Amino acid sequence: MGRDPLRYFRIEARELVDQISAGVLDLDQQPGPDLVARLLRFAHTLKGAARVVRQQEIADRAHAFEEVLVPHRQGTSVLPADEMRELLRLNDEIEAHVAALEPSSPGPADPRGTEPGPVDPAPPADDGADPARAAEPVMSEAAAKSPAHPEAGPAARGATADVDELLDAVGEAHTRFAPLRTGGHALDRLTRSAEALADQLRVGRAAAHTDAARAAAARLAADLAALGRRITDTVEQVERELDEVRGRAERLRLVSAASIFTALHRAVRDAADAQDKRVRFESRGGDLRLDPQVLNLAGNALLHVVRNAVVHGIETGEDRLAAGKPAEGSVLVEVERRGRSVAFRCADDGRGFDLAAVRRTAEARGLLTPGGTPPDEQTLLRLLLRGGISTSPTVTDVAGRGIGLDVARDVADQLGGEVSVRTDAGLGATVELVLPLTLMSLHGLIVEAAGAVATVPLDAVRTCVRLLPEQAATAAVTGKLAHDGQAVPFLPLARALYAGTTVPDGAGPAVAVIVAADGAAVAVGVDRLAGTSTLVVRPLPELAPAAAVVGGVSIDLDGNPRLVLDAQGLIAETARLGGGAEPAAPARALPILVVDDSLTTRMLERSILESAGYEVDLAASGEEGLELARSRRYGLYLTDIDMPGIDGFTFVAETRADPELAVVPAILVSSRASAEDRQRGAAVGASAYVVKGEFNQEELLAHIRKLAPA
Amino acid sequence: MSPTEVTDRLAALRDDFDRSFAEPARQHDAEHAELLAIRAGGRPYALRLAQARGVHSDRPVTPLPGPQPALLGVAGFTGAIVPVYDLAALLGHPLPERPRWLVLALGVPPLALAFHELDGHVRVAASLIVEEAGARAGRDVLRGMVALPGGTRPIVDLPSARAAVHQLTGHTTYNTEER
Numbered sequence: 092m093g094r095d096p097l098r099y100f101r102i103e104a105r106e107l108v109d110q111i112s113a114g115v116l117d118l119d120q121q122p123g124p125d126l127v128a129r130l131l132r133f134a135h136t137l138k139g140a141a142r143v144v145r146q147q148e149i150a151d152r153a154h155a156f157e158e159v160l161v162p163h164r165q166g167t168s169v170l171p172a173d174e175m176r177e178l179l180r181l182n183d184e185i186e187a188h189v190a191a192l193e194p195s196s197p198g199p200a201d202p203r204g205t206e207p208g209p210v211d212p213a214p215p216a217d218d219g220a221d222p223a224r225a226a227e228p229v230m231s232e233a234a235a236k237s238p239a240h241p242e243a244g245p246a247a248r249g250a251t252a253d254v255d256e257l258l259d260a261v262g263e264a265h266t267r268f269a270p271l272r273t274g275g276h277a278l279d280r281l282t283r284s285a286e287a288l289a290d291q292l293r294v295g296r297a298a299a300h301t302d303a304a305r306a307a308a309a310r311l312a313a314d315l316a317a318l319g320r321r322i323t324d325t326v327e328q329v330e331r332e333l334d335e336v337r338g339r340a341e342r343l344r345l346v347s348a349a350s351i352f353t354a355l356h357r358a359v360r361d362a363a364d365a366q367d368k369r370v371r372f373e374s375r376g377g378d379l380r381l382d383p384q385v386l387n388l389a390g391n392a393l394l395h396v397v398r399n400a401v402v403h404g405i406e407t408g409e410d411r412l413a414a415g416k417p418a419e420g421s422v423l424v425e426v427e428r429r430g431r432s433v434a435f436r437c438a439d440d441g442r443g444f445d446l447a448a449v450r451r452t453a454e455a456r457g458l459l460t461p462g463g464t465p466p467d468e469q470t471l472l473r474l475l476l477r478g479g480i481s482t483s484p485t486v487t488d489v490a491g492r493g494i495g496l497d498v499a500r501d502v503a504d505q506l507g508g509e510v511s512v513r514t515d516a517g518l519g520a521t522v523e524l525v526l527p528l529t530l531m532s533l534h535g536l537i538v539e540a541a542g543a544v545a546t547v548p549l550d551a552v553r554t555c556v557r558l559l560p561e562q563a564a565t566a567a568v569t570g571k572l573a574h575d576g577q578a579v580p581f582l583p584l585a586r587a588l589y590a591g592t593t594v595p596d597g598a599g600p601a602v603a604v605i606v607a608a609d610g611a612a613v614a615v616g617v618d619r620l621a622g623t624s625t626l627v628v629r630p631l632p633e634l635a636p637a638a639a640v641v642g643g644v645s646i647d648l649d650g651n652p653r654l655v656l657d658a659q660g661l662i663a664e665t666a667r668l669g670g671g672a673e674p675a676a677p678a679r680a681l682p683i684l685v686v687d688d689s690l691t692t693r694m695l696e697r698s699i700l701e702s703a704g705y706e707v708d709l710a711a712s713g714e715e716g717l718e719l720a721r722s723r724r725y726g727l728y729l730t731d732i733d734m735p736g737i738d739g740f741t742f743v744a745e746t747r748a749d750p751e752l753a754v755v756p757a758i759l760v761s762s763r764a765s766a767e768d769r770q771r772g773a774a775v776g777a778s779a780y781v782v783k784g785e786f787n788q789e790e791l792l793a794h795i796r797k798l799a800p801a
Numbered sequence: 802m803s804p805t806e807v808t809d810r811l812a813a814l815r816d817d818f819d820r821s822f823a824e825p826a827r828q829h830d831a832e833h834a835e836l837l838a839i840r841a842g843g844r845p846y847a848l849r850l851a852q853a854r855g856v857h858s859d860r861p862v863t864p865l866p867g868p869q870p871a872l873l874g875v876a877g878f879t880g881a882i883v884p885v886y887d888l889a890a891l892l893g894h895p896l897p898e899r900p901r902w903l904v905l906a907l908g909v910p911p912l913a914l915a916f917h918e919l920d921g922h923v924r925v926a927a928s929l930i931v932e933e934a935g936a937r938a939g940r941d942v943l944r945g946m947v948a949l950p951g952g953t954r955p956i957v958d959l960p961s962a963r964a965a966v967h968q969l970t971g972h973t974t975y976n977t978e979e980r
Contacts, residue, residue: 543864588866633910634970635875635884637867644863650877652863702897 097192100144104189107137109353111156112186115178116356118170120371127163134160137185149188156181176364179357257339264332270325277318284311331622334648338625342380342532345627348426349377351390358394359422362401369408369419370401376426380532381433385506389435389524392499396437396522397422404441404520414517416440428533428550430642430657431630432508432525440519444512446471472512476500499524528643531628535645535655538604538617541585544653546645549623551658553605553612563600563616570668572603572614579605582665583616587640588654608658613665615656628655640664681726682706683799686716686742687760688734692783696729696760699788700795713737720746725755726799732761732768740775747776756798760791832927836956837904838920838949842889842896845920845954847947852959854905862899862915869969871895873915876903883911886966888957891942906959910972914962923949930956 114130138153159174159181170178288311291304352374363370405411405420412418425436449471453459458474459466466474476496499510499522508526535546536555556574558566566572566581573579583600600616628643642657683705687693690711697707708723710716713734720728728746732739739759746752756778761768764782772780779794835850857878862885864874871890875882885903889895891914900915931946931953942965944958966972 588864629882631865632875632882632884634912634966634972635865635867635872635882636869636970637865641865641867644875644882646877646880646882649861650880651861652875652877652882654863654865698897 097144097146100140100146101189101192103140104137104149104192107133107140108182108186108189111137112182112357113353115175115182116353116360116372118178119175119360122163122169123167124165127160127166131157131160131164146188146192149185152181152185152188156185172364179360253339253343257336257343260332260336260339264329264336267325267329267332270321271329274318274322274325277314281311281314281318284314330648331624334624334626337648338532338627341627342625344382345380345530345532346383346386347377348379348381348386349374351386351393352377352424354390355393355397355424359397359401362398363405363420366402366405367407368401368405370405371419371421372397373421373423374425375423379426379428379433381426382528382530385433385526385529388502388506389433389526392502392524393424393435393437395498396496396524397424400437400439400441400520400522404439404443406442410442428528428531428548429525430659432527433531435524435526436521437523438519438521443514443516443518443520444472444475446514446516449475468514472514476510476512496522502526527630528628529630531643533626533628533655534623535626536604536623537621538584538602538615539619539621540583540588540600540617543585543588544621544647545584545588546624546626546653546655547604547606547615548642548655548658551606551608553607555620556603556605556614558601558603558616560599560601566603566614566616567600574603574605574614579612579614580665581614581616582661582668584656585616585618586668587638587661587664606658606661608662611662613662615661626653626655638664681724681799682708683727683729683795684708684710684716684719684725686710686713686728686730686734686739688712688731692731692760696791699791700729703792703795705795705799713739713742716742717745720752720755721749727795728755728757729760729795730757732759732763732772740771743772743777744775758791758794758798833924834927834930834947836923836925836947836949838923838954839902839916839957840918840920841887841892841900841916841957842894843917844889844892844894845952846888846892846916846943846957847923847949847954848904848957848959850922852907854907856919857903857905857913858919859901860903862903871966871969873899876913878905878911878913881911883913884966885913885915886962888914888916888962891962891965892957904959906963908960908963912963912966914957914959925949 111130111133114126114133118126118130134153134156138150138157141147141150141153156178159177163170169175284307288304288307291300291307294300355374356372359370359372400422401420405422406414406416408418411420421440423436423438425434425438427434427436446468450459450466453466453471453474454461496510496512502508503510503524503526506526508524511523511525512520513523514520534549536549536552537544537546539545556572558572562572567583570581571578572581581603585600600618602617602620603614604617604620605612605614626645628645630643631637631641632644639660640656641654642660643655644652645655647653683700685693685696685700685707687696687709688711693709693711697709700707705726708719708725710719713730714736716728716730717737728742730739730742737745739761743757743759746755746757753776757776758779758781759772759777760781760783762783769780778798781791781794836847837850837853837856839846839848860876860878862874862876865872865884869886871886873885873887876885877883883905887895887900889900896917898917900917902916902919903913904916906912906914925947929948931948933945942957942962943955944961945956946953947956
């Protein structure tokens with residue numbers, strides 16, 4: 092610390108410079124005493140800190156900055172243009188000086204590290220006057236000195252908050268361990284009880300002793316069960332907390348989209364100033380967390396796109412008024428997640444692309460045949476996007492726009508994304524850059540369905556509704572759920588996750604998660620909600636094509652992949668399945684209950700039935716069979732005869748005696764082949780009798796299909 | 802045995818033991834091949850260890866709904882997410898039971914093949930392997946046979962299995978030089 096007196100100043104100064112840079116731009120758009128006061132405070136703090144560490148250059152400029160602002164303390168009007176320019180100039184100089192304080196760490200990528208003094212934070216103007224010059228160096232320079240320096244500045248600040256959150260999560264996980272610690276004492280106590288019980292059993296033979304011992308054993312068992320439950324709960328909670336910790340730690344690798352906005356705002360402001368236009372900058376979607384590399388590249392491309400929107404799109408004040416538009420133009424940059432991609436959209440309300448000029452240029456360059464059929468808008472836009480137009484030295488206006496698109500297209504090519512353009516003559520243009528996401532952080536709702544665990548992005552979840560069993564059954568049959576006065580298409584998640592295969596046993600949907608995207612909504616039926624979690628979503632690996640419901644994968648605490656669902660995909664899948672009645676798939680038929688005390692037979696029968704598409708429940712005894720039969724609706728009982736306790740005949744007779752269960756057909760499967768047994772089977776009400784010795788898969792299935800059509 | 806003999810014998814054993822770790826496992830001379838005797842879909846096969854990156858058992862595989870019935874799902878391997886294909890399904894005779902063994906194929910992109918049982922690891926003389934010259938057409942993933950105790954087993958060629966998966970998924974960057 093002693094060796095580097097600037098260590099803390101650098102951090103503080105960087106943070107203040109970021110706040111000043113963003114504040115000055117806000118001042119341009121929304122002047123007000125609060126903002127002026129805030130800026131004065133930042134500048135004053137910076138001046139004081141700079142003096143302490145003898146950075147006179149910075150202190151002087153911070154002072155000058157204050158001097159410009161002081162007269163506007165009470166004001167609500169826009170600052171005169173020359174004063175705004177002066178503030179921005181001082182801002183840039185301070186930024187450059189602060190950057191120059193960095194140890195050589197930024198390396199050659201950051202020219203400010205080696206060259207103190209003011210630098211133009213925006214890329215060189217590709218204002219169309221000399222497009223050939225602008226095309227080449229613009230990209231590399233812009234890439235080298237993106238003024239937002241997303242890795243150093245705003246990201247660093249964002250990271251501080253994230254680290255705090257991470258630490259909170261670590262602390263939370265830590266406190267969750269407390270019950271485990273006290274559990275140790277409880278375990279000691281129980282061990283002592285068990286030893287005492289053992290002693291009792293050794294010495295006592297009398298009835299009194301036996302009773303006492305039995306009571307002690309019962310107590311011990313109860314205590315052990317309670318402790319077991321507590322440990323299970325605790326472990327579950329600790330796991331959830333650790334999951335959160337891991338998610339937050341992974342999030343540190345990502346940067347919020349807002350970190351590119353200041354640079355874009357500044358580029359818009361500078362371009363507008365140079366062109367003597369008034370342009371308002373707006374941004375949306377800054378909360379989205381993205382891979383810094385993707386964000387950096389997109390930010391650089393957008394710098395050109397927004398500049399071009401101002402220079403070539405937005406008209407002068409007089410022209411705008413004449414066209415019946417407000418004098419102030421508007422540039423809106425929006426960042427939005429779309430399933431497995433992120434969309435960066437820049438929309439302006441200017442004059443739109445000059446497609447006639449594009450056509451003339453294309454014809455002049457032999458890309459289109461003059462006098463041929465008039466090309467449609469899409470053809471012209473494709474030509475523009477393909478480049479070739481931009482290099483034209485003659486139609487400068489079009490050329491300038493083309494360069495911005497070239498940069499966007501380069502980025503898209505590099506990352507496997509796409510650029511698209513929409514233009515409305517006289518009303519504005521929208522350039523959209525859609526990039527595939529490699530890593531993305533989101534908050535997810537963890538859901539369970541038929542034993543599978545998946546995550547739904549929380550931003551797509553509108554609400555969750557508890558389903559009564561009848562509601563769930565109705566929703567499953569009709570494919571619709573009444574919610575909020577509307578019939579929302581219903582998709583049991585298990586059906587989407589186990590598409591084409593047998594859905595394993597499960598309680599069935601007990602909760603409907605209402606998921607919305609692009610103005611559509613579906614109710615996704617899940618067995619249970621298992622909390623929320625911060626997670627980092629990765630793309631599916633190559634060689635793993637998946638249904639559209641899967642948006643990506645995250646990695647759980649044990650290092651195993653967990654599916655992250657895609658809202659658009661869920662909606663599309665529901666539409667594909669028709670949202671109508673239950674499909675005829677055997678997987679959706681009522682399950683079959685197999686009762687047999689032999690493990691081998693149970694497994695054999697299950698395998699036969701499951702491969703035929705049935706869902707199967709197993710019971711190892713007649714008692715268990717009855718219990719299951721009463722707890723769930725089955726399509727068929729398949730039971731052995733010889734079992735300890737309740738035998739197969741009794742099982743069939745008892746179920747026939749119960750009016751609710753009597754409707755479920757029962758098949759007896761036994762090694763007994765005598766006529767008497769067959770008769771007895773028929774007498775108790777069995778629908779069929781299959782002899783194990785002649786066990787024939789097809790015969791069994793034929794019986795079953797007759798009784799319980801799949 | 803005298804104490805010195807015991808000490809010498811111990812030292813020799815230790816050396817052997819240490820050497821067995823120091824030597825690269827996959828290195829084999831031309832006359833021998835390291836094979837795994839496996840069962841996939843109830844049938845016996847062999848595969849060449851030299852074509853594998855690793856063998857794992859009982860690793861959780863997250864099922865993935867999608868268009869490929871042979872794709873069992875994805876599994877995590879030290880932070881990487883790897884698709885797992887059912888070898889028996891690739892060979893055309895899948896079983897309902899989920900296979901519990903995974904073999905990671907060499908090459909990119911990452912790929913694991915799942916099989917049901919591992920019968921053992923054998924080192925066999927090259928003369929016991931019946932080579933088949935050249936690739937057979939289509940999605941044939943078997944190449945050659947080996948005579949082992951208990952019968953002759955077809956050899957699953959992992960690069961061919963990879964090629965089959967690439968073909969199934971329309972993955973085009975496959976480079977035949979990997980074979």
